[in-house]
Every structure is written in C-alpha cells, then in structure tokens.
Amino acid sequence: MRRFIGQxxxxxxxxWAAALLALFWGFAGTARADLHDLTRLGGFKKIYLLxxxxxPEIDVYVMLPVGEAxxxxxxxLAHYLEHLVASSADQAHGSGLRARSHNAWTSPFWTTYxxxxxxxxxxxxxxxxxxxxxxxxxxxxxMRSERDIVAREFDLRVADTxxxxxxxxxxxxxxxxxxxxxxxxGTSDSIARLTPADALAFHARHYTPHEAFLLIFGPITPEExxxxxxxxxxxxxxxxxxxxxxxxPLPPAPKAGLQMHLPALTRDQVLVLGHAPAPPNMPRRTxxxxxxxxxxxxxxxxxxxxxxxxxxxxxxxxxISIALxxxxxxxxxxxxxxxxxxxxxxxxxxxxxxxxxxxxxQNGLPDATVQSQRSILQTNSRIAQQANARFALxxxxxxxxxxxxxxxxxxxxxxxxxxxxxxxxxxxxxxFTSPSIITATATKDIP
Amino acid sequence: xPPFLRLAMATLCALMALALPATAFEVQSHKxxxxxxxxxxxxxxxxxxxxxxAWRGGDGYLPAEKGNLTELAPVLLVQGGSTxxxxxxxxxxxxxxxxxxxxxxxxxxxxxxxxxxxxxxxxTAQLMNAVMARPAFDExxxxxxxxxxxxxxxxxxxxxxxxxxxxxxxxxMGNHPLKQVRSKTPAENIKKITIADVKDWHQxxxxxxxxxxxxAGNASADEIGQAIDAALQGLPAQNKRKDYPRLNMRYPGKTxxxxxxxxxxxxxxxxxxxxxxxxxxxEARELGMAxxxxxxQSRLHTALRKELRATYAFSAWISDFSRDNAxxxxxxxxxxxxxxxxxxxxxxxxxxxxxDGIGAVEFPFAKRLYANRAKTLLxxxxxxxxxxxxxxxxxxxxxxxxxxGLRAAxxxxxxxNRVIAxxxxxxxxxxxxxxxxxxxxxxxxxxxxxxxxxxxxR
Numbered sequence: 001m002r003r004f005i006g007q008x009x010x011x012x013x014x015x016w017a018a019a020l021l022a023l024f025w026g027f028a029g030t031a032r033a034d035l036h037d038l039t040r041l042g043g044f045k046k047i048y049l050l051x052x053x054x055x056p057e058i059d060v061y062v063m064l065p066v067g068e069a070x071x072x073x074x075x076x077l078a079h080y081l082e083h084l085v086a087s088s089a090d091q092a093h094g095s096g097l098r099a100r101s102h103n104a105w106t107s108p109f110w111t112t113y114x115x116x117x118x119x120x121x122x123x124x125x126x127x128x129x130x131x132x133x134x135x136x137x138x139x140x141x142x143m144r145s146e147r148d149i150v151a152r153e154f155d156l157r158v159a160d161t162x163x164x165x166x167x168x169x170x171x172x173x174x175x176x177x178x179x180x181x182x183x184x185x186g187t188s189d190s191i192a193r194l195t196p197a198d199a200l201a202f203h204a205r206h207y208t209p210h211e212a213f214l215l216i217f218g219p220i221t222p223e224e225x226x227x228x229x230x231x232x233x234x235x236x237x238x239x240x241x242x243x244x245x246x247x248x249p250l251p252p253a254p255k256a257g258l259q260m261h262l263p264a265l266t267r268d269q270v271l272v273l274g275h276a277p278a279p280p281n282m283p284r285r286t287x288x289x290x291x292x293x294x295x296x297x298x299x300x301x302x303x304x305x306x307x308x309x310x311x312x313x314x315x316x317x318x319x320i321s322i323a324l325x326x327x328x329x330x331x332x333x334x335x336x337x338x339x340x341x342x343x344x345x346x347x348x349x350x351x352x353x354x355x356x357x358x359x360x361x362q363n364g365l366p367d368a369t370v371q372s373q374r375s376i377l378q379t380n381s382r383i384a385q386q387a388n389a390r391f392a393l394x395x396x397x398x399x400x401x402x403x404x405x406x407x408x409x410x411x412x413x414x415x416x417x418x419x420x421x422x423x424x425x426x427x428x429x430x431x432f433t434s435p436s437i438i439t440a441t442a443t444k445d446i447p
Numbered sequence: 448x449p450p451f452l453r454l455a456m457a458t459l460c461a462l463m464a465l466a467l468p469a470t471a472f473e474v475q476s477h478k479x480x481x482x483x484x485x486x487x488x489x490x491x492x493x494x495x496x497x498x499x500x501a502w503r504g505g506d507g508y509l510p511a512e513k514g515n516l517t518e519l520a521p522v523l524l525v526q527g528g529s530t531x532x533x534x535x536x537x538x539x540x541x542x543x544x545x546x547x548x549x550x551x552x553x554x555x556x557x558x559x560x561x562x563x564x565x566x567x568x569x570x571t572a573q574l575m576n577a578v579m580a581r582p583a584f585d586e587x588x589x590x591x592x593x594x595x596x597x598x599x600x601x602x603x604x605x606x607x608x609x610x611x612x613x614x615x616x617x618x619x620m621g622n623h624p625l626k627q628v629r630s631k632t633p634a635e636n637i638k639k640i641t642i643a644d645v646k647d648w649h650q651x652x653x654x655x656x657x658x659x660x661x662x663a664g665n666a667s668a669d670e671i672g673q674a675i676d677a678a679l680q681g682l683p684a685q686n687k688r689k690d691y692p693r694l695n696m697r698y699p700g701k702t703x704x705x706x707x708x709x710x711x712x713x714x715x716x717x718x719x720x721x722x723x724x725x726x727x728x729x730e731a732r733e734l735g736m737a738x739x740x741x742x743x744q745s746r747l748h749t750a751l752r753k754e755l756r757a758t759y760a761f762s763a764w765i766s767d768f769s770r771d772n773a774x775x776x777x778x779x780x781x782x783x784x785x786x787x788x789x790x791x792x793x794x795x796x797x798x799x800x801x802x803d804g805i806g807a808v809e810f811p812f813a814k815r816l817y818a819n820r821a822k823t824l825l826x827x828x829x830x831x832x833x834x835x836x837x838x839x840x841x842x843x844x845x846x847x848x849x850x851x852g853l854r855a856a857x858x859x860x861x862x863x864n865r866v867i868a869x870x871x872x873x874x875x876x877x878x879x880x881x882x883x884x885x886x887x888x889x890x891x892x893x894x895x896x897x898x899x900x901x902x903x904x905r
Contacts, residue, residue: 097808313535
C-alpha cells in the first residue's frame, strides 16, 4: 500500500462521525516509558528498548530503510518481497499455531516487520527478527502463488478506489521514472510480472541488519532483554556491508499539470504535489519539528490554515488536507489534496487554493497561530505521555524514521519548542514557491 | 470530516494501551448539584475522563424516507457549531484544553460523549453545551453534508462488498424503516432532509430526561458532576424519542448470485442469525467467531489464503441490525475462478467448527488474543463508559456490563463448544451471497443483476 506521505485522498471523502476530538488517548496505565539505547549489543544500526510494565505483551519492530523507491523492474517488488520474507520468518516457531501475532508493511522508503507476544515467546520473536536477513526459505511454488495473494490485496486496496489510481498517476507525473514515482503495491500487470528471483536479488542487495533498526516495547527490562538479544544477534548474517545510500537527483517537474478522467469518482479531486530543498542552515531536528508544527497549523482551523478560509468560511472545498514528508535525499515533499465544494467549479477552487499558498508564502503565518498551535501540540503531547505508554513508542518510531535516532517523549515535547515562526515561514516559502510543484486534477465527467 | 478532526480521529485510532484501572470496576453512584444521577468508574491513572450520555429511544418517529437524518443530524450538530461561536473557534478551544465531543446514534438511543482532562472538565462541558443547547444548524452545512453523504453511499454501493450487504438487507429487512437507515438507499432520500427536520430531531432528542449518564476516568466525582450540569444546562426536560417497530430479520437459506459483468472482482458474504448480543454466552460466541475468522491463524484465513490461495483477507465477525437482531457473518474478496471452491471450503471450515468445536491445542491460542482484546477494552475510559451505557440500555447493571473481561477470561473450551453447537446457525440455513462478474461463478438458487432485486430471492 502506498504510504508515501499518507492516505490523504480517501475513497469516501468525508468520514461520517460527529466528532470534535482534540486528542483522545483514553487509556489508563503508567505511561512513562524510558528509552534505553542497546545499540552497543551490535548487529543492527540501532537497538532501542522501551520498557512498559503494564503492557500485557511485548512488541518487536524491525524497521528497514528499504522500500519501493529503491526497486527496479515491475512495480511492487519491495512489497512482494515483504510478503515472502514475512512468510519465511514466521516459521521461527516451527510449524503449527503460534502464540504470537505478526504483520509487516511497506512504503516507498521503509519496510517494517512487527511481532507481539508474551515474554515467553521472546526467543521466537528475536528468531523472527534475525530470520528477516536470511534469504526467504520458501518453495518456488509458494513464492509464485504469493503473487496471487498480492493481486488480491491490490483488488482490496486499489481496484475499487479511483483515488488510489489517481494518486499513483500524480506521483508518476511529478517524479517520472524516479523511484519516488513507483507504486508500492504495483498494478495488476506488474504484479503478474514479479519473479521470485528478482525478489531474492532485491533481498540480497538491500536487507542488511547494519542499516536496520530494532525497537522493543513492552513488559521487559533491559536486564531481561540484554542476554536474549546477545544470543540472537550472534545469529545475524554478516552481510557484506551496507550499500551506500544512493539518492538519484530528482527530475525537473513537468511544466504542465495532469488531467485525468475517472468516471468512478463521485466528486472531482485535485492533488497538488511538490518538493523543495530544505531551508539552508536549518538543523535537522529543527527542520523535522518545523514540519510537524507547520503541518499541524495548515490542517487546523486557525488563521493561517488552509481549512479556515477554504473549508469553514468560504465553502470553497469540501475537504482539504496537507501532509509533509522529509525525503531520503533531504528534500521536503508535500501532498495537498482537496475536492471542490457544492457547485464550485474545480478550476476556480484550484485557483483559490493556489492563491492561498502564494499568500502564505508571501505573508507568512500569524505568530499568534504558531504559538497557539505549538501550545495545543504540547498540551496534547503531555496528556498522551501521561496516559499512554504507546505514545513513547510512536515518538520513537517517527523519530527513527526522520532523524535516524529514537527520541523519548520528553525530548519530543522539548523539540516542539525548537522551530521559531521564522523557521516555519522559511519552510512555507521554500515549499510553496518551489518550481517543483504540479497540480493533478481528476474529474468524474469529461472535462 | 475537517482535516483537524480527522487528524485527531487518526490519532485516536493509532494509539492503544493496556492497563487495568487501579481499582477494578468499583462503580459508584453519584448525583450532580442539579440532581442528575450518574455512575462513575474511577480510573486513577487514566489521562482523560469520558462522560457518556445516552438518550434512550430510537428515531422511530421519522418517516421512512427521512431515516438517514439519524446519522446526518449528529454530524450537523457538531460540524455546524454554535450560535455562541463558529466551529473554528469552538474546535480550537477544545483542542487547547485537550477535550473532545462525539455524538452518534444507535437504533435505540442517541449517544453523546464528553471527553476531557481532570481540571478542565467544566470548560469542556460548557463547549459541549454551546453545541447542544444553541446549535447553529446552518443550511450550507446541511447541503454540504447531504452531498458528501450521497457520494459516500454511491461510492460504497459501487463496491462488491457494498452490493453484497445491500442485497442481504433487501432480503432480510423487508420494508422496515431501519432498511433506509442501514442501507441509505435510495440515496436520493437523503436530500429530502431539511433544517426543520433537524431542528425537530434536536428538540426531541437532547433533553435532561430519559437520560443515562456514565463516567469513567480520573476526574473527581465533584468535578464530573459540575461538568454534567454544565453540559445539560438549558436543555428541555422532556425527551420525545420513539423506538422503531420490532424488526424480524430474515435469512433465507439460499445461495444468491449477484451477477454484474462490469465488476472486476468477486466477493462472498455469508450471514445468519445469532442470539442478542447482550444475551448470556456472548463471550463464548465471540471466541467462536474469533477462531473462525479473526486472526491470521483463524480457520477461514488458513483455509482460504494459506491453502486455497484465493484471498488476501477473509474474516468473520458479529454485529447486529437492531438490538434484537444479532448477525454472524463471514466475508471477503475471492479470486473469481475460485469462488465455487471457496464457498465449499467455507462451508467445510464452518461446519467442522460447529460440529467439532475448538480443539484443545487451538483453544489457548485463540483465548490469548480474545482475552487481550477484552482487557484492552476495559482499560479505556471510553469503552468502560460505553459498557456501562450499553448495560443500562439493555436493562443490566453497570457491573454486568463491566464484567465482560472477567467472563472472557473465565471461558472454558467445553462451554464455548456447547454454545457454538447450540447457537451458531447451520451453514445451510445461512444466506450465501456471491457478487461476481462471472455468471457461472457459482450454482445459485437465485440470480439477480442488481441488489434492488434481492427481495425476490426470499
């Protein structure tokens, strides 16, 4: 499933729930989870443990900075490989039923494997974690038939979802043949052309523990985890060093936008996609937290947001949201999705949105909004930190992906202080005056 | 849904935790300063407190073609904001104090949730009151919501799963008014709803009478009492909600093929009746359902994905059409050439479970997942409050509602297997619906080309 920036163009625009929820963590429990760095045990690029004594079971995540963006050939290779690797590693307990849950997911840039079980199954979970780096031990017939399962997944997630086809086409339009333009789940044609040999070759090239992160969360102490880890990490294959990260330069954005006719849509949809170099001299952590704060402001109902003028006040759009993402090459990408409201012509709504982006770039964000939204994020971060140990897990995972190191919940809270209004405005200018922006429009009627 | 609300909803869904309240299920009875009774489950380490208001009674007073007001009106209530302040300000104020509001309708009650943090319950409740007592009910918002609603219905009924469920309801619900509520079809009826209808719903529904109030969380009883009074300030005493007539759901024991050559994929839905969800043995029924089709180790998933290689995901679940009409169903997309074989496999898997029960080796694995789920539910203030409210609506005590986890944890294999054998419907008596582009996908008792024709398959 495409998880480039997020699922911002949904098949059913307008989720039906009458809710005004700031943040509802809604959980009881001792929330504080201290982050332990166990990287010294070796094997993985980083190893972290977040003890959470009130959790009933332990979660083990292995996060590999490997995704569809690095693949070549038929689209969907990284995701197909994830299916194979998960099936193979799932034999960690032998055969028959297991007292463990597992799953895996793929994005353009990451593949993550997850297990959850009681402490007694920790050996199996670590065996699973190390087996990920062994070539999948599956019959050729199974590996070939797994393409059928992936095809069914395509049916489930994409076939009935015109907005998914639209997003795929829009990314392809902006990024062309670059890896960032590839569809994670593939297409029905490309899935049929995937081969076990290609998947195994991709595994050999990219699945190396020295580039991967291991994150353990739950009722286990460092004292309990350390000997288990030491024993299992010794079984990690000594792959021949990681491939140096290669970030192909991004292609110039096409001058023209994309127009698609998708009769299955119930309403026209527009995607504005773009990327820009990060503002110069902005430290990485400041940049990442500026992105978090800016995304939150733009999606809020406050002055300076997209929704206040376009959704709430003027009924220009029926839905609007924006997501920001730090790309592996250091650029910042954004995806803005909306649909025109009522009888508003799509072209007119698009002009209003584009004008607002230009106005924001020129005038900047109101300082009062920046301070107010920062306070809201901090308030809710504190509530979450107090109420829910899993908040710390979420912080650790997000920071691993964006900063290459895990932050604890307190670091996260403090980091929300870092970006100034000037930092945010530099980001706004970089993004919305970038030459690398395209507008893609999908209409249900023939234009 | 507005982006900032969706963000909050996504956050809500993304984070989960497990921990029992410090004092397990000591439900206290209190009265607010204004005399409203409420039940309180204190969860000292919870980060927030939830006050669950349940206004008893359905929307049975509505003409059938306006049945979907029951879903539209609560959305309009909060999206449209208050005459006190626009929704942008109201939402920002709520965000700033870590609070939230949620309204939804069941077949026999309207539910409203006040979510706040200790020390801020009263200001959060005042914002809830602004919406409940002085809603704006803006015509432009109604038009916007109606249009989105119709589009969602249109999109859903274009899917194979959406068509299968509509066919099931056409067959089973007859002309009961809940058919429009559930199926939202014909979608054009949604456009007939007016602001006057919404105002009538508001007058009938939001009251200080016929109301159950259930709180769970870490705020004190005094603060919660004040918050309840603030939330209900100015509402009329009398409630004019009205229950729907009794629904007698029918499940023809037939195989129905909905053939549409324009489709690109096939779908199987199998459904049959169960005892009421609040009747004894619900935990045993749920565990049976879990073994059948909830995890990736379930029998249906194993048979259809791992062995037959015909599906990505095929699952079982229990739901209901009304309080008295629970349903056991299994469903999923199936590779078109394998539909007939898949249906045979489903029948064999289900019949084996029903006849032979859960195996001795299998039972602890299934119970682990189920007990964890029950424990999760009981650790969350929102679910704890909801369990108390649901118990009240079904004439049970709050303690009975909160006893779910203990009942789940004490399940024994023999009991569960007896319940499965006695209460799960036979496969032959269940309705089997296949939606497919292949006219020969299955040998069917009844073939239709559109879900609106399904009633003739009864």
